[in-house]
Amino acid sequence: MKALAALLLGLSALAAEAADTLYLYNWNNYISADTAERFEKWCGCTLKQDYYSDNEEMLAKLEAGAAGYDLLVPTGNAVQTLIRKEELKPLDKGQLPHFANLNPAYVNAWYDPGNRYSVPYATTVTLIGYNADKLRELHLPTDTWALIFEPKYLEKLKGRVTVLNSQRELMAAALRYLGHSAQDTDADHWRAARDLIVRAKPYWATFSNSTYIKELAIGTIWVAHGYSNDMFRAREDAKAARRPFAIGFAIPKEGAVLAVDNFVIHKSSRRPDLAQRFIDFMLDGANAADVSNLIGAGNPNAAAVPHIRPEVAGERALFPTREDIARLEMLRDLDPKERRLMSRLWTEIKVK
Amino acid sequence: MTRSPWLWAAGLTTYGFLYVPLAVVVLFSFNDSELNASWVGFTTRWYGILLADDNMLQAAANSLFIAIVASTVATVLGTMAGIAMHRWRPKLLPFLVLTPVAMPEILLGVSLLLFFRQVLDLTLGFFSILAAHITFSIGFVAIIVRARLAGMDESIFEAARDLGATPWRTFRRVTLPLILPGIVAGYLMAFTLSIDDFVITFFVAGVGMSTLPLQIYSMIKVAVTPEVNAVSTLLMALTLTLIALASRFAPETLKSGQ
Amino acid sequence: MPASFSRLRPSAARLTRWLVTLPPALFLVVFFLLPALIMAAASFREPGEFGGLAPLSEKGFTLEAYRFVGEDVIYAGILAKSFLVAGATTLLCLLLAYPLALLIARSPKRQRDLLVLLVILPFASNFLIRVYAWIIILGPLNLLYSTTAVIVGMVYVHLPFMILPLYTNLEKHDPALLEAAQDLGAGTWTRFWRVTWPLSLPGVFSGAVLVFIPVLGMFAVPELLGGTGDILIGNLIKEQFLDNRDWPLGATLSLGLTAAVLAVAGVSARLTRGRGAAA
Numbered sequence: 001m002k003a004l005a006a007l008l009l010g011l012s013a014l015a016a017e018a019a020d021t022l023y024l025y026n027w028n029n030y031i032s033a034d035t036a037e038r039f040e041k042w043c044g045c046t047l048k049q050d051y052y053s054d055n056e057e058m059l060a061k062l063e064a065g066a067a068g069y070d071l072l073v074p075t076g077n078a079v080q081t082l083i084r085k086e087e088l089k090p091l092d093k094g095q096l097p098h099f100a101n102l103n104p105a106y107v108n109a110w111y112d113p114g115n116r117y118s119v120p121y122a123t124t125v126t127l128i129g130y131n132a133d134k135l136r137e138l139h140l141p142t143d144t145w146a147l148i149f150e151p152k153y154l155e156k157l158k159g160r161v162t163v164l165n166s167q168r169e170l171m172a173a174a175l176r177y178l179g180h181s182a183q184d185t186d187a188d189h190w191r192a193a194r195d196l197i198v199r200a201k202p203y204w205a206t207f208s209n210s211t212y213i214k215e216l217a218i219g220t221i222w223v224a225h226g227y228s229n230d231m232f233r234a235r236e237d238a239k240a241a242r243r244p245f246a247i248g249f250a251i252p253k254e255g256a257v258l259a260v261d262n263f264v265i266h267k268s269s270r271r272p273d274l275a276q277r278f279i280d281f282m283l284d285g286a287n288a289a290d291v292s293n294l295i296g297a298g299n300p301n302a303a304a305v306p307h308i309r310p311e312v313a314g315e316r317a318l319f320p321t322r323e324d325i326a327r328l329e330m331l332r333d334l335d336p337k338e339r340r341l342m343s344r345l346w347t348e349i350k351v352k
Numbered sequence: 353m354t355r356s357p358w359l360w361a362a363g364l365t366t367y368g369f370l371y372v373p374l375a376v377v378v379l380f381s382f383n384d385s386e387l388n389a390s391w392v393g394f395t396t397r398w399y400g401i402l403l404a405d406d407n408m409l410q411a412a413a414n415s416l417f418i419a420i421v422a423s424t425v426a427t428v429l430g431t432m433a434g435i436a437m438h439r440w441r442p443k444l445l446p447f448l449v450l451t452p453v454a455m456p457e458i459l460l461g462v463s464l465l466l467f468f469r470q471v472l473d474l475t476l477g478f479f480s481i482l483a484a485h486i487t488f489s490i491g492f493v494a495i496i497v498r499a500r501l502a503g504m505d506e507s508i509f510e511a512a513r514d515l516g517a518t519p520w521r522t523f524r525r526v527t528l529p530l531i532l533p534g535i536v537a538g539y540l541m542a543f544t545l546s547i548d549d550f551v552i553t554f555f556v557a558g559v560g561m562s563t564l565p566l567q568i569y570s571m572i573k574v575a576v577t578p579e580v581n582a583v584s585t586l587l588m589a590l591t592l593t594l595i596a597l598a599s600r601f602a603p604e605t606l607k608s609g610q
Numbered sequence: 611m612p613a614s615f616s617r618l619r620p621s622a623a624r625l626t627r628w629l630v631t632l633p634p635a636l637f638l639v640v641f642f643l644l645p646a647l648i649m650a651a652a653s654f655r656e657p658g659e660f661g662g663l664a665p666l667s668e669k670g671f672t673l674e675a676y677r678f679v680g681e682d683v684i685y686a687g688i689l690a691k692s693f694l695v696a697g698a699t700t701l702l703c704l705l706l707a708y709p710l711a712l713l714i715a716r717s718p719k720r721q722r723d724l725l726v727l728l729v730i731l732p733f734a735s736n737f738l739i740r741v742y743a744w745i746i747i748l749g750p751l752n753l754l755y756s757t758t759a760v761i762v763g764m765v766y767v768h769l770p771f772m773i774l775p776l777y778t779n780l781e782k783h784d785p786a787l788l789e790a791a792q793d794l795g796a797g798t799w800t801r802f803w804r805v806t807w808p809l810s811l812p813g814v815f816s817g818a819v820l821v822f823i824p825v826l827g828m829f830a831v832p833e834l835l836g837g838t839g840d841i842l843i844g845n846l847i848k849e850q851f852l853d854n855r856d857w858p859l860g861a862t863l864s865l866g867l868t869a870a871v872l873a874v875a876g877v878s879a880r881l882t883r884g885r886g887a888a889a
Contacts, residue, residue: 064469
């Protein structure tokens with residue numbers, strides 16, 4: 001009994017501490033430990049993070065009743081969904097003096113006109129990362145989706161390729177390779193994409209949303225379908241471990257998916273004030289540069305650019321040029337019927 | 353009865369099959385390498401990292417708290433159910449009590465998720481996990497208590513009655529002491545089930561409310577390091593101690609469990 | 611206690627009965643029965659525009675999810691595969707568990723408790739740890755992410771569920787029966803097959819059910835150890851709720867799994883009743 005009382009006391013103390021805590025639901029590895037620490041010192045509060053590796057996962061968890069998060073970091077289409085579901089708190093621009101730091105190209109986006117709810121944080125492109133030395137050895141192209149879809153290339157890569165475990169992302173890549181838009185919802189096009197994927201699947205090692213970073217960096221995987229910032233990390237890890245190979249990554253010529261990830265405040269937030277302070281902190285040029293320098297994400301913050309290392313800022317896959325951007329698309333959310341068809345196609349892809 | 357060499361060989365093979373994987377987990381918790389692929393050298397740093405890992409410690413605290421409360425409530429309700437099922441053989445109660453035990457956990461998890469969100473519009477957290485754990489534990493406790501009661505000699509109770517004891521007195525002085533080992537076994541069973549539960553907790557945990565299994569799961573999915581081995585080893589040590597204690601204090605615990 | 615209640619006045623006896631029976635019953639009605647009914651009802655709803663369930667007032671009931679599941683054989687196929695994996699797991703568990711259970715049952719009383727403890731101890735470790743152990747072992751062997759890995763994991767996790775009921779049954783066998791058979795000239799194999807095995811069947815069934823049904827619903831083992839094609843019905847269900855936000859479809863698949871489980875339980879009950887012995 002005494003033990004129980006002590007336990008309860010201890011736990012209530014923990015709960016009291018929670019008062020000055022900011023809960024952030026974020027992508028894996030999307031804020032560096034340094035930045036988090038700096039923020040905690042600056043605001044005198046605690047930052048607690050939970051992670052997801054896919055927008056769908058985040059939305060599904062929220063749908064399943066996950067509450068108590070102050071901040072989320074959804075991609076554009078998820079922002080739109082959340083706004084339409086009325087799950088977000090509007091931002092008080094008055095508390096965001098650094099808002100003007102943002103690059104006008106990323107402000108006032110289709111998913112949140114007027115930025116009433118969201119502040120762009122980072123951009124990534126879903127592309128192909130590869131073991132540059134191995135691919136050179138095998139005389140394989142590095143700038144096309146064919147690398148993961150065409151058996152003639154896959155034969156040399158059997159068991160060394162991973163793709164994202166994400167319905168939307170993998171289908172989008174297949175659609176672009178087939179010459180369609182990533183936002184195409186034509187059922188026939190989808191079935192063609194499914195067939196393309198099923199044909200290539202036997203050569204793939206597995207579907208992976210995050211383990212590919214390590215596998216690439218170690219060298220057990222030679223080609224991975226993944227996010228540009230993760231590839232950057234793999235490259236840095238391989239360099240740090242002094243591997244005999246280098247990791248490269250490039251935007252395929254057929255086009256790819258651009259994701260703009262944004263900070264939003266969930267309506268169940270207990271500390272919207274802390275959340276706003278966090279957002280403003282991240283809008284400051286020097287802090288915003290962290291996400292590029294440490295994590296390798298693209299940056300929608302103009303004031304951050306002077307603080308970004310040249311080798312990062314010059315990396316085309318992370319900071320796409322104008323002509324690159326023409327080949328990039330953002331994904332939009334599907335309606336229930338489309339979602340159901342997509343889920344069945346995904347089941348077929350997994351099972352066949 | 354004979355235990356032929358073949359039987360010994362087969363039996364020991366099975367024991368080996370049971371223990372070798374766990375030995376590997378424990379061994380590699382001391383591996384001085386980020387990967388679990390090959391042995392590099394001996395170190396205890398993973399335990400240091402583990403003990404500094406706030407998320408892990410919070411999850412452990414949550415697991416412990418939930419297990420204590422859930423198993424207490426489940427033991428009380430389960431004992432009542434076990435007694436009821438033995439004494440009055442009601443029609444509906446066994447179904448209610450035993451089905452959660454027999455069903456695949458995912459069905460329980462999913463239906464509770466639907467129930468909490470759609471009907472109660474409840475934010476998932478402590479309460480939802482507690483309710484879920486109690487639900488699946490009641491059955492285990494009830495089975496154990498009922499088995500214990502079934503194994504008892506009715507004449508003891510008749511003797512108590514003949515000596516003039518009231519039902520409550522009989523329960524307190526005769527029945528309770530006799531089924532106590534069963535109750536203790538049930539409590540420990542419920543406790544272990546709660547600490548160990550993954551599937552149901554996975555569906556009803558909500559956010560910011562992690563338990564040890566959920567923490568381990570996300571570590572396995574995202575980035576496997578020997579820290580996982582370290583927490584596994586510690587967890588095994590804990591449950592090992594509990595079970596050893598149980599068989600000391602209530603030697604029939606193992607029997608009662610059947 | 612059982613007999614002593616007859617000393618009470620009928621109303622007091624009835625009160626006691628309700629006091630003892632009601633709390634657990636109520637708790638389970640609220641937290642088990644009701645959710646089960648909700649889940650059944652959810653399968654007849656439309657998916658919400660952004661996920662979850664559409665409001666009843668807007669969309670009403672529908673059989674759309676059932677039609678969706680019925681019109682494509684893939685879902686039945688996955689259920690069938692789940693049955694196969696469950697069956698294979700049960701069989702392998704039986705093969706591994708039987709010798710060990712026999713060994714323990716035939717050991718002297720003192721040793722038996724220790725041997726049973728040694729069986730339970732690995733079981734005391736967290737289920738995920740037991741799966742994780744195989745990730746470490748099978749990885750370097752290149753056996754990971756395959757159906758083999760899934761079955762190995764399933765067998766490993768469920769083995770104690772087969773060992774214990776078998777042992778409980780075998781322990782009760784009268785050694786005199788085997789001695790008699792031996793005196794009548796039966797060899798080792800005949801003694802086993804004609805005496806031990808038939809007597810152990812109730813234990814075998816108990817264990818089989820305790821393994822088969824949970825395996826049917828598992829998703830963690832296929833998810834962590836399996837390749838992409840190794841999804842079972844449990845994975846599909848989890849996907850609907852936690853990835854696709856399609857709750858009606860998830861509920862429909864869950865009902866399918868429930869029906870499968872009830873069928874298995876029914877068959878097993880029929881078989882054990884036929885043997886005339888309670889497990």
